[in-house]
Every structure is written in structure tokens, then in C-alpha cells.
Amino acid sequence: MYQIGVSQPYNNNLFAPGHTACAGCGQSLAARLVLNALGPNVIVANATGCLEVFSSNFPQSSWEVPWIHSLFENTPAVASGIEAALKALGREDEAIVVAQGGDGGFADIGFGALSGAIERGHNILFIVYDNEAYMNTGVQRSGLTPFDASTTTSPAGGCSFGNPTDKKPVAQIVAAHGAPYVAVTSVGYYRDLERKVQKAAGIKGPKFLQIHVPCPLGWGHDTSLTIKIARLAVQTGLYPLFEMENGEITSVVKITPKPRPVEDYLKPQARFRHLFKPGAEEELKKIQAIADENIRRYKLYEG
Amino acid sequence: MYQIGVSQPYNNNLFAPGHTACAGCGQSLAARLVLNALGPNVIVANATGCLEVFSSNFPQSSWEVPWIHSLFENTPAVASGIEAALKALGREDEAIVVAQGGDGGFADIGFGALSGAIERGHNILFIVYDNEAYMNTGVQRSGLTPFDASTTTSPAGGCSFGNPTDKKPVAQIVAAHGAPYVAVTSVGYYRDLERKVQKAAGIKGPKFLQIHVPCPLGWGHDTSLTIKIARLAVQTGLYPLFEMENGEITSVVKITPKPRPVEDYLKPQARFRHLFKPGAEEELKKIQAIADENIRRYKLYEG
Amino acid sequence: MKEIRIHGRGGQGVVTAAELLAIAAHADGKYAQAIPSFGSERMGAPVQAFVRISEEKILMRTHVYNPDFLIVQDATLIGAYDIFSGLKDGGYVLINSEKKPEEIKIEGNRFRVATVPATRIALEILQRPIPNTILIGAFAGLTGVVTLEGVKESIRHRFSGEIARKNEEAAEYAYKLVKGGQ
Amino acid sequence: MKEIRIHGRGGQGVVTAAELLAIAAHADGKYAQAIPSFGSERMGAPVQAFVRISEEKILMRTHVYNPDFLIVQDATLIGAYDIFSGLKDGGYVLINSEKKPEEIKIEGNRFRVATVPATRIALEILQRPIPNTILIGAFAGLTGVVTLEGVKESIRHRFSGEIARKNEEAAEYAYKLVKGGQ
Amino acid sequence: MDQVRKTVVLEGSRGVAEAVRLCRPNVIAAYPITPQTHIVENLSQMVADGLLKAENIRVESEHSAASAVLGASAAGARAYTATTSQGFLLMLEVLYNMAGLRLPVVLTAVNRGISAPLTIHNDIQDSLAARDTGFVQLYAEDNQEALDMHIQAFKIAEDHRVLLPVLIGMDGFILTHSFEPVSLPTQEEVDEFLPPYKPVFYLTPKAPLTMGTKTDPEFYTEARYMLHKAQQNARQVIVEVAQEFKEKFGRFSGDLIDTYLTEDAEIIFVSMGSLVSNLRAIAQELRQEGKKVGVLKIRAFRPFPFEEIVRAISGAKIVIVMEKDISLGATGVLAQEIRAAFYGKANVPRLSGFVVGLGGRDVTRETVLKGLRLAQESDHLCTFLDLNPELLEEV
Amino acid sequence: MDQVRKTVVLEGSRGVAEAVRLCRPNVIAAYPITPQTHIVENLSQMVADGLLKAENIRVESEHSAASAVLGASAAGARAYTATTSQGFLLMLEVLYNMAGLRLPVVLTAVNRGISAPLTIHNDIQDSLAARDTGFVQLYAEDNQEALDMHIQAFKIAEDHRVLLPVLIGMDGFILTHSFEPVSLPTQEEVDEFLPPYKPVFYLTPKAPLTMGTKTDPEFYTEARYMLHKAQQNARQVIVEVAQEFKEKFGRFSGDLIDTYLTEDAEIIFVSMGSLVSNLRAIAQELRQEGKKVGVLKIRAFRPFPFEEIVRAISGAKIVIVMEKDISLGATGVLAQEIRAAFYGKANVPRLSGFVVGLGGRDVTRETVLKGLRLAQESDHLCTFLDLNPELLEEV
Amino acid sequence: MKITLGGVAAPGSSRLNKTGGWRVFYPEFLHIRCTDCGLCQKLCPEGCIFKADKKNFYADLEYCKGCGICAEECPVHDIEMRPEVR
Amino acid sequence: MKITLGGVAAPGSSRLNKTGGWRVFYPEFLHIRCTDCGLCQKLCPEGCIFKADKKNFYADLEYCKGCGICAEECPVHDIEMRPEVR
């Protein structure tokens, strides 16, 4: 066995500092919370994306656990191979296999591989860090970019209010596959996040977690507001947090005391700046309607 | 414009004979029914698979409509390009864009492309001819192969009762994407098939049809039984036919007079032969349970 | 080196026939090669396979263009396709047919033709319309290119249990039939 | 040919500064090239960009290893990184800093150092802490490698409306500041 | 804004985006990947602002990007895509298919190294992986040439003697992200140079036909041969288009190869892409020192200009191929093809092949001079320059 | 059943499946595609019957097949996959990655032509597309060699001097679907020859490490160089393993190249894969007619055996490369590499390159003799043999 | 015949491929009980059943592969499969 | 340092990369109102807030990027962001 350094975790974290995420990056925080909740007995396969790039710049790595990055679109398949290898070698109990990546890596380009791995029923925990665009490459639109967000490939402009489609309901889609456990959580709700991570880890088969992780660079909010913005997404009804077990919704995070207007969430973010110029009033109403529909559908608030 | 032959349709069919499908092929029949229901103003993109191979062997073609085959896994993306081209060239009204392929081509290897195209909201009719395995390459297991079917890559054997997983619920998954129209039909119910094809054609946006097409070669039933077997799949509850509009089930084909035991469906098919040997009794029960659950879930029969 | 071409339709076991011949020749102590010619042909469509049998290692891997022997598993192919193409003058043609050799129309009179009602025999002995082992048995009897023992060993190698036994029986029956008939 | 290297941090507009310099030189009738050195650097991480300005077409496309001029957008880089590497003896260093040039510690005494409180000026005139147009203005004043008119034209080319106007104002202010200060 | 031709300092990516806009593509489908992103972002902004009337398909992968432009082209549209590195490799199966279907798509192959290990920086290992596909491959030396090549590319691709997709190799960051003055043609000029795409056939119910058939052994060889022949035809067409471009725009942007001071050169550097620019600068310098040095630029890598290369460099004593790629277990790709081009020729110069600039390592004056020195000492089959010995284990 | 070594008539695919089974892979992941299917189907049956204890991942695509074996290998498993043609191309991005990560996966590259137009028949355009990836590439001439190569491949791949994935090219249908006698080793013999895989490192919480990092320009070149060096090391290892194999199994299955009657040959045919077998037969015949003809087989295409080839054929008057591939717009790939190998050498024979057998067109005695005749008349850069003039339009 | 650009083929040209030779059984239309329901025509995978007249259907034996679906599905058993004699 | 096989890296080795230089503001822990809730430590994206003692938290300025999350999230405003002076 090839030994390349041994180290004691820093500050009891399984994700070390020195990574090159932007200051205030919600994803870097979420990754640390996830790993600490899982403990050291994991093997992680990670898609290309911010998380990978800011954590594994040769010769340095922020990962205190065994970790592999192969490509952007194949992470669930790589994890399938790891899971099968552990089985074949009688090492199933050695580690929880985690496949993780961004919204782009999992919900767009890697969605075929994800769907296949779930369909086959591998015992893998899939985690999507949802920052709602391709951030690593400079804020391009993904399938999880929200309606009307301005990105570099769905820019606001003379004939455009930004992204023309709403978020791909990827958690629902995964649940429709028959995955035993699907949950949506947020870095703004760390206890919810930790609970769901640990619950998922205890379930056999494919389980799926989607974590909302604000990105100060891509969303254009102050670095200090990462947690606040994440909470506002939930409190406006724009980002419902829920669990689905065997296809049925089994819990939601309720809005208290009552839903905030979507403007509270949109205003601090540069990606929605164009919605506060004259002529965009209708657009704001459409976004409020999305929130209202979420509140109705997931019963986030009974007012 | 490059002219390569003109011809009057044979017997008013938009899918010509001389194709090299096996005798009794359910897919070749379904393809003809679909095209005749749609009429000549279509452009078809077709994935690699039996349908493509038996219909387009150079220099011959069975297609009376404009038709393209590119690869196995990219058909929804090719169709996206066609649809966008028609828009850009002001030719939207010229044709209904159809993307079609087998269960393998659409639910497995091409599922990423399908999911992407649906997410983007293209005005395309997606059609999956579900013969429940990779037939063109010799009957290998696909994500839509039913539980315990013996295929060449999930063979029955000393330690195996065949395919270990049940059918990927691809219609449900597509519906979870938010596609406005999703329907499952069968070549055994040609009126239902024709109605659903025509209904889908009238809806704007992405619509999805899954058609059950028995395959005498791969399933190992007599060529004359194609229609009978297709009906038995429905009448046992193993292949529910339904429509979903905007995510809600809006119609099901009811079982009459009452559900048949699954054995009626399984017995005529060589792919299930091993289930009728001693020691497989439990397996038959599991399959009956799948049918019962379908009947319950889709309310196929209230007895 | 002897070269054999087998004609039939998808689903009739043409490839298995070629394989059996090669195994039989190997069992006889010869070197043999069986090459199916594949397309995307489906049940019912015409297919071919090629067999080469030699005392020495066979290096040539092309299709067989000038066969010494033709085995025709499905008489309906005659006339519909040019199945006699390249057959050497004086070459043998073994046809699965109820008809007498004289009744088979072949242009020119350059070949030696034999027929065997293999499908009927198959239905009788095997209860399935798969004529290939019967044709192989007849081929052994007719040409001596492979021995009956070789054929029987190939069947035992390829099948097992009751199916093997019945096929051996069928092959032997056909072997004797053509022997007797000659 | 004059070679300039600009140091700063992700998010501070280093690439824009290089672009503006190149456009300014082009406006002055010279040939110019601006090359950002990209990594996957994120907000806050150190970044560089290179500018070449010449009377003739520039063919060399490497990084700049021996700059004539250094523009340092963020004084906190000094000491933390070897930003003076390769700077020609006698080369100019323009630093965004509140300090006086003498207060900046640089090993050896081989360079000509100037400072400008660009972030403060930016906050005052532009109401945003983006120092690049101010530094470019100061650079023009200090070195004459580009003219003030060129700088202003580059700003008009790159920005528009009120933002352009304010940045022109800021650049001119800095230009005059260093002119006066020398 | 397109009324007068003007020279402006632009980022390379912006220049390409402007060129593409001027070509009036009907459909664009591209997936973001560094350092191709700025091209696509600029085009997206143009569409958002109504400056470019095109369908912009925001595909979910490069495989689908290539497939979407394939479909669009088959339906009769002028179609454009851009990618690099991993994205380029993910497209490959589709690229073979596109060429085989004879669809004249234009693709900007921003050049970047490939994983593993992951790099986002420049070299040309990526697009060379497509050298068998049937794509015409042109490589740009600077941003003006990149811009010009795009306008030429559509014309070459759509010529009925060619009808092949064309890729333009453009060094990532080095060109895409650098700013330099370029002359922007006007819309009127481009419209005159490049008429709307007239497909030989396309998908329409008005004249149904079947595209993408399966072939048995009786037909496949001839189909491939037709492709090879279309590549041969492209030799002529590239030259013609270059000539016509010059007449229209007053700039000769080059045809299959370009030579610089090679006439009397004893030593000739050979390369592709932006590295040629560096080599020109160094050759100038060396000339000033009295050394007879020249540069051969391979502008068209497919079709490969066998004869032109042999003619251009067989007078030299030493040929030095500098390339940013490696066919692992063999040699640099360009060196290999150039060596092969000389087979059986009379005047064969000495030749050395050097691998440089992988994964963004800057190819400096020193790098090139080291190569020159080594090549003068002896011939090198395939030597990596600038290796850092401290990093290398003895394995 | 594996107690005694025996010679049996088997389908080529079955032979490969038996060889793979004997190598005891832990993880298999493959996606069906004609004509690779029989290999995977045989393995699936072995797993279903308990004859092979391995995880058989029924992936949803070739991209995922390659990715799954990559993951399995990274986790310390011996992993195997097989594919061909379109599937092979779809894997390409992953194959580069796998080699870069130094994962010793074994891949059967059944050889088939590529689309468009679609063909399911044999040629070797597919696996040659991976010639830059870092994979070791071996090509099998017959079913015995295919079987033997698989057993050798794991040993070569896993050698710590190499640690690269290995692909075995095997002509689709011609080998995979043909039956001929092969000698099957016993499990005991193979176990002795091939010990369990001992990774240098692998993913385990017992010793965490980070695989698949991103590199800046300071490191990437050295990483690629290490790969190139591993390829060089493979030259030696392939030869050693061949020798060891011979000692164990009594059969020399060949190393980098193989020669047949070349010693005094005036004319030498060069090829790869099953075509070599035909060429041997034809050479035998021609020898009987008194013609001094020989055959050079390229067994290892990567690492490319430069010196061995030059040594083997520089004595000939005429070299005739026959290959089932074409780098469109250039020449056949093998001809190109062989031409390049002779650069600067003293005794350069005349050489002609012919493209044959694309998309399953049978390469007959007549084809080869036509090539011979043409090559004697003049040198051919890249000529397609057996073109049907009736099919060709004058374009 | 020339190879076409990219292998384009003409619509419906597979009619040149007469698949009747594949048949082992052929459908005999009895014309006794036919109710004119048209099911046979609808469900023939080759689309080769024609209606000559009222209650008068027949198969085009140039294409009929003899699958037997028409006979199996005819609600009044007015079609019988007979062994092909050739 | 040697390049490793396949570019393998050692766990947690990014600690060598001191990101403190990125900071424009730094967090000043006032140690006045702290309730020991631990939120700051939990929510720091660098994971660089240590607990020295009860109600005594501090940031490791070698890594702190100065994002301000700790200050923003401290329920009792016991952390303040101050401009970095260097």
C-alpha cells in the first residue's frame, strides 16, 4: 500500500480548511456538515464542479476521507462500481458509499447515470448540492436554475427576463423511480440537514438528498448572508424542504410564523436584480405564484 | 434539393412492408398504427434498436415520412435540434416532431437526453416502444425488463430466477418532470393506442407515450399470439394502461370482467419458463403481488 | 480442406449446425472452423454459415465462396435466393425436403443432390421442427467428411440429457437413412 | 515593447484592468495585448493579468515574466506572495494603498514605487470598492505608457452611461493626483 | 453597429461570438465548459438582447449539444456549437456520426488538456482525438484568424463538394481569454460572402426521405470512401474560400498551411495554433542573430496537407516539431503525421519532435531555444521539454 | 470442470468469457452491443449459475460501464468490461480518465465499424480512436490468442511498472462469432500465473486518500509524462509476460510483434488482428509459387513497437500495409505510424497503404492479391481496395 | 445504383424487399363468416392485408410473413393458417 | 515533492494553503454576550472557529476568509467584522 501522508483532522472536521471556495460559500459549509454527520467510514465519489475544484487541487486535498473524482457526468456510475467492489470483496461494512455533485452534475449531465444507478438499486447515498447553476464554470443556467434568474447563458436582456423555465423537480423525479428515501434540505437548516443525512445513511438501497446551498458569487449576495438567504428561500415557499419515503411525502419543514413575500428573498440577490426594474411587475407575480403553489402542494403553511 | 425517389404509400400505410422485423413483431405493428394515426406531416427521429434496424437497411427504407436515425442514446436531443430548427426557420407548423425508440434507447441509455429535452419543454412527442429488453442485440435486460424475466444478461440459472428488479416506472418518472401529457398504451388495445397518439399530438410541449409491444423472439411466444399476450399483460394487471395529465392520473383502462391470474400471461412465454419448474412457487407469488399492487394503485378493478 | 456452406433461415439453427459440424470434425481429430455470416437478420430471414474442415490448422477466415458442400435447411430458399452460387462443379447439395432429389429444380446439372425430410424426422423424434442435427447426421452418412461418432460426440458436447440423447438418435437415424438410400 | 503585470484578487477586476489598458493603448494608436492568467480561482484568491503594449504587432503570447511595470490592486498581496518576481531593475510598481511608498517594505531597493489610495477613491467617487479604473488613470499619469485620453476612451468603450462617466472622473482624478504628487 | 468595418480590442471569445453572429446561425446548442464559456455567454447575451435571431438550446450535456446541432442541421438549419476538452471527448461519438451524415455544422473546439489529471488549461490533446472523424480541422493562430476562420468555416462546410462539419481549434485562455485588436467585418460584407445555407437535402414532409440508414458490407466502404473524397475536395475548397475571403475583406487568412521565413531556412519550426505566433517572434529574433530559421504553420490538420508540407520544409536541414499533445505510447501526433508525409521522399531533413505546453505549461522563449539546441545535437523521436526533474519518481 | 487442460471447439466469445472467468474478476460491468454481446451473455450465465463469483453490474450505458469498472478498480477490485464501435466511442472520455488515474482495468474491444452509416460489421476504426488514451492496446489474430491475451492482459495491466488499463482488440464476428479449437487452461494454472490484484493504493477508510485531483500547469506535464513512461515500461512487461506465459502454458502467444516468413522476404504484408491470419495463408500460397512473401503482425499497437517494426521489415523491397481503418482526410492509421517509424532510417523499403475490409467487407485472397499487384506497380499513399465503381458518383 | 450522400434512402423503398419468402404458413381467407370488422387489416404487422370489396379481405403474399396474427385475431375465425407448399 | 501515481493526494493536505490572506474583514469575537450556542463554529464555511473554553470561541485567522457568516449568525451579536489592517 502506497502511503501518502497521515494526518489528524483539523478541528474535528472531516473536511479541512485551505480549500479555495469563495468566502461565504454555502456548498463548502454543507460539505463539511454532511461529512461530519456521516463520520469517517465513508467513500466519496464526487462530480466535477465547484466542490471538487476547490477541494482537490494537486497536491492538496481537503478531504479527510477516501475520495475520488473521475468526471462530471459519471459519478453515480463510479459509485456503483465502488459499491459493487465492496460487495465483491466482502467489504460492504467498511464504508457508506456517497456519490455527490452539483445540480448540474447530478440533475443535468449526470442525470442518466443517476437514474440508472437508482434503477439498479445500489446501496448509495446520492447528494446534490443545489446552488442553482453551473457555478464552477461561471454561473451558467442549469435545469435547477429558478425561473427568471439571470445567468450567463440565460441572461436578462432586451428580450429576456432570465431563465425561462422553473426548477426541474429532481427530488420528485428520483422519488418516482421508487427510491426508498428522498429528502430536500438546506444549509440554512443545519439540524434538518444533519438529521436527514443520518437518516439516509441508515437506509439500505438508493437514497437521495438535495441540499440548497447559496452561492454568493453566482447569486450576487453578500458573503455574510449565505445562511439568511437559504432560510428566506424556505420561508418564502420557494424552496420547500421535505422527505419522501417510498414515494410518499412523510415530512415537511413548516413555514413560521407565516410566509414572507418572495421579494424578501429575491432582492438581496443580483441574479434577480432585473426584476426590480420597471416593467417586471408581472414577473414578480409569477414567482409569487410559484411560491404559493409550493405552499399549497407541500402544505408548508396552513394560515 | 436532392430527389431520391417518390412513391405512393402502399395500402395507405405510412410504414411500408418489406421491413425485416420478425414475423409477428408487435413493434412493427405499433409503429404503423402510430404513423397512420399521426398522418404524413411528421418528422421522426428514431433511436437505434429493432425498429430502426428492421426499417432502414440501405438502400431501402420503410418510412414514408421524413425520418432520421443518428445514434442509440441521443434521439431526444436530435429531436430537440429539429424542433428548434423548425422554429428558427419559421416552419413550426410544417410537422409534428416525434422522437421514438425502444425501452433501452429511451429509458436507459437515452434517459439523460430524454430528461433534458423534457425539462427544456420542447414541443416533441416522445414514444417508447416497450418490448421489455434490448431485442435488437439479442434480448438483454433493460431497465424495463420485468421482474424474473430471463434475458441473456439476466438469465435464469443455478443461482438466479432471472431479472432481479422490476420495471423502471418510466412513465411516472416522466410525469414527475412536469410533462403535460404522459400515457401508457398497448398494441393489444389499438383503439386506445390511436386515441392516445392523437390526443398527444394535439398538446403543446413535451408529451410521452409508452407502448407495450410483445416480441415473439425475445419473449418466446408464438408469432400469432402477439396481440393476445399484450392483452393478457393488461388483464392480469401487470401492465396498467393509463393517462397522466399535468402529473395526475386522468384515465385508466379497466380490467374486465375481472383480473386474470398472472400465470395466464407468463405461461405462453419462454422468458418465464423457469418459473414453472419446481422451486419457483414463491416467485410466482411475488409476480402476482406486483399485479395486485398495480390493480390497487391504479384502481384497475374494483371487485 | 473441405468447405461447406449451410443455408437456412433465422431461427432454424444454422449456426448451431455449423458449430456441430466443427465439433464433430474436431472429435474426429481434424481441425475445423465454423463461421456464421451475421447480419441483423431476424427470425425467418435467410442466413448462412460456413464450415472449413482440414487436416491442418486453418488460417483463412473469409466467407466460403466456393464450397464443396451445401446444406440447405429450408427448401423454400431454392429459387428465391441464389444459394448455389460458387458451389464447385460436382459439389454435393443436401436439402431438407420431402421431395426426391430429381424433383428439385437446379439450373445446369452440375451438382450431386440429396434430400432428407429432416423437419418431419425432427417433429417425429424431437417433437420440435429443428432439422439441424438430422441434417448433420445425413451429411455424415452422405459425405463421410465427418463420422457418425464425431457427430454424436458433438451433440453430446452441445446439448445434454434427454435432448442430447434424442438428437443423437435423430442424427443416427438420418445417417442410416442416407446410407441405406445410397 | 512595454510589459505590465497586474496583481489582485478574484473579484477586484484585474482582468478588466488589463483589458482597459489594452484598449487605451489601442486608442493611442499602439498595438496591445491583454492576457489574463486564469486558474479556477474564486473571489478572494490571488490572480494576475499581463499586458503588452508596442508600436508593432505583438506576436509573443506567453505570460509576462520580466515586466517593466507592476500594478498591485491589493496591498495585502505584498509579502504573502512573491509578486515582485522578475520585475526589471528600475521597474515601476503602482500599489493601491493608503500608505506612503516609503512605508511599503520591498526587499532590495531596485524599484520605483508609487501608491494611490484607489479603493478609497473608488468608494468616494464610484460608491463601490472597485479600484481598477483609478489605478489605470494613475498608471497613465505615472508612466505615460498610455494617455489619459486613451484611458478615458477605454472606459467609454467598456462601460456606458453614468458608470462610464463616473469612472472617467475617477481615472482623471487619479491621473491628476499622481501628476501633482510627482 | 455593423455598418462600418472597425478595428477593436476584443477578447478572443467575443471576437468568435461576433463572427458567429455575423454568420446568422439558426440554431445554437452548446454546453458550458471552461474555457469555452465566454463564447457561449456572449452569444446568449446577443440572443437575449435580440441582436441574434437564433434558437439557443440550453442542452443538458455536450453529447446532447452535438446531437441537437446534428438534428437542426438535418432539418435544414445553419447550426453552431462550441466545446473543449472533456466536453469534446463526450461529443466524439456524435461527431463521427455528424460527419458520416454529411451535416455542415461548425464547431469551435476550444483547445484544453484532458483528464486525468484534470486540467482546465490549454493544449490540443482534445480536438486531435477527432482526427479520424471526417471533420475538417482548422487551427487558429490569433484572434483575428479565429474570427476569420469562423466566417470561412461555414462556407467551406456548406460547399456541396464538401458537406462536412468543420471544427476550428482555438487555444483555450491563450486566445479565448486574451484581448487584442481585431477587425470586425460588417453584416453586409458577411452576408455577401456567405449566402444562406442551401442543403442538398433536409427533413421535411414536403419531400420525405430517410437519413441515417444502416449499411451491409456491400455499401459501407463506398460511403466511407465518399467521406474521404469530400475531405480531398476540401483541400481545394479551403484554398478557394481563403482567396475569396481575401478579395472581400482584404485580409488573407491563410489556406492549408502558412510559411514564415522558410524560403532559405536551415531550421524550420512546425506547429499549430497560437504557438506559431510565439515561434514567429522567436524566429524573428534568431534571424536577427543571423540564424536561418523559419516557421511552418499547419492551418488545416484535416485534410492533412501532405504535399504542401513536404514542399515547404524539405529544403531545411533540421525540422523541429513543437506540439502540445502526445499519443501516449507513441509520439506527438503532428510529428507522426509529418514524418509519415516524408515517406519515400528524396530530401528528408533531420527532424525532432518535442512535446511542450501540456495542461497550460507556458511555452516560453527558453523552451523553444532548448528544443532548438537539443534538435541540433541529435534527433528526438518524442521528447518532453521543461520536465521538472524534482517531480519525477524513478519508476 | 477446470481440472484438466483441454482443447475444445468454442465460439470466440465463449473462449474470452472462459478466460475472463479464469482470471477471477471481482466486478464486471458491460453494456450489450453487437458483436460483443456473446461475451457478456456467457459471463452473465456463469454468474447466474454460480460458476463465477463476481458482481455483474447491468449498467444503463457504456459510459457508465466504463465508469463503474473505473470505480471498482479504484476501490481495489479486479474489473473487466467489453464493448465495441458506438459503445467504445461513448466510453472514450472515461477511457482517457481511467488511464490517467492508473487503473488496471481490462477491456475487450470487439472491433466493429462506426456510424454513419451504421454498420454492425467488423473493422478497427473504433479502438484506434483510443490510440492516444494511454491504454495498452493488443490485437488478437485468432481465438486462441484472444483467450491467451486476456489472461496476459490482467498481468500486464496490474504490473506496478505499468498500472495502465489494457484493451484487447478482437475482430467482431470474424473472431467473436466463429468457432475453432482452443486450449482452455485450468483454474489452477491461471491462479498460479495470475495472483490476486494488489493495488498500490485504493479507496478505503483504513487509509484515506484523494484520487482524481485537478492540476495546475506546474504538475500536469509530469503526470502525462509518467503515463508515457508507463507505456514505455509496458514494452518490457509485455515481453516478460509472454515469456512467462509460455513457460506456464507451453504456448508462445507473442509479444509486441510477430513475424512470419519475413527473414528473406522481399514483400512483407503488415496488418493487425484476424486479417493477419488470412495474410499468412496467402503468404504460404505465394511462397509455394516461389514468391518471397512474409507477414508482419502488429500485436501491440500501444506501446507502438517502433524499433521492432523497423528491424522486422527494413530488409524487404516492398511493404504492404493492409488495414481496416481510415483516418479520414489523411491515410490509414497503421500505415501512417509505420511510415513515421522509418523516418530517418537508412534502409527504407517501398511502402503502400491499403484500406480494406471496412464495415465487414470480406478481405479475400483476391483483395490481397490486387493489393500486391498495385503495390508492385507503384506506391500507394492510401488506396481503398474493392471499391464498387457502380456505387460511386462522380462528385 | 449509386451510394447517396450520407446513405440517404428513398421513402417506402423497402417495398423492394419481398418478405413473402419467410413464410412457413400462409393465411387462407375463407370468406365465409367475415363481418367486415377490418381487424385483420388493422393488426397485420406487415400492413399487407387489403380489402378488395365488402367482406372481402386478402393478404398480399409478396409480403405476408405468415405470423398468424390475422387468423388468431379474426373474431369469427374466417382466416386459417395453412402450411406453405413450395 | 514527487508527482504521485495518477495525481493522488494526501488527506486534509489543503491545510497547507493558508487562505487567511483572502480576508478583507476579520471577525472580532467580543466575548461579552456569548451564550455558548456554538452556532458560529457550526456555520463557518472554513470550519476554522475553535472553542478554547466555555463561551470562548475564536477564529483561526490562518484560514478565516472573512465571510462574515459567524458575525451575521451569532444570535447575540457577540462577533463583529472589522476591516483587516495589513
Ligand SMILES: Cc1ncc(C[n+]2csc(CCOP(=O)(O)OP(=O)(O)O)c2C)c(N)n1
Ligand atoms: C463533460 C463535461 N462538460 C462540462 C464540463 C465543465 N464543467 C465542469 S464543472 C461544471 C459546472 C458544475 O455545475 P454544478 O454541477 O451545478 O456544480 P457547481 O459548480 O455549481 O457546484 C461544468 C459545466 C466538464 N468538466 N465536463
Ligand SMILES: Cc1ncc(C[n+]2csc(CCOP(=O)(O)OP(=O)(O)O)c2C)c(N)n1
Ligand atoms: C452507444 C451504443 N450502445 C449500444 C448499442 C447497441 N444497441 C443497439 S440497439 C440496442 C438495444 C435496443 O434496445 P431497445 O432500445 O429496447 O430497442 P429494441 O431493439 O428492443 O426494440 C443496443 C444495445 C448502440 N448501438 N450504441
Ligand code: SF4
Ligand atoms: S462560485 Fe459559488 S459555489 Fe462555487 S465556490 Fe464560489 S460561492 Fe461556492
Ligand code: SF4
Ligand atoms: S426481435 Fe422482437 S422487437 Fe425485434 S423485430 Fe423481432 S419480434 Fe420485433
Ligand code: SF4
Ligand atoms: S399472417 Fe401475419 S403477415 Fe400474413 S397477412 Fe396475416 S397478419 Fe399479415
Ligand code: SF4
Ligand atoms: S378480421 Fe375476420 S371478420 Fe374481421 S375483416 Fe378480417 S376476415 Fe373479416
Ligand code: SF4
Ligand atoms: S468570517 Fe467566515 S471564515 Fe471567518 S471565522 Fe467567521 S465564518 Fe469563518
Ligand code: SF4
Ligand atoms: S454564535 Fe455567538 S453566542 Fe453562539 S457560540 Fe458563537 S459567539 Fe457565542
Ligand SMILES: [Mg+2]
Ligand atoms: Mg451548481
Ligand SMILES: [Mg+2]
Ligand atoms: Mg426493447
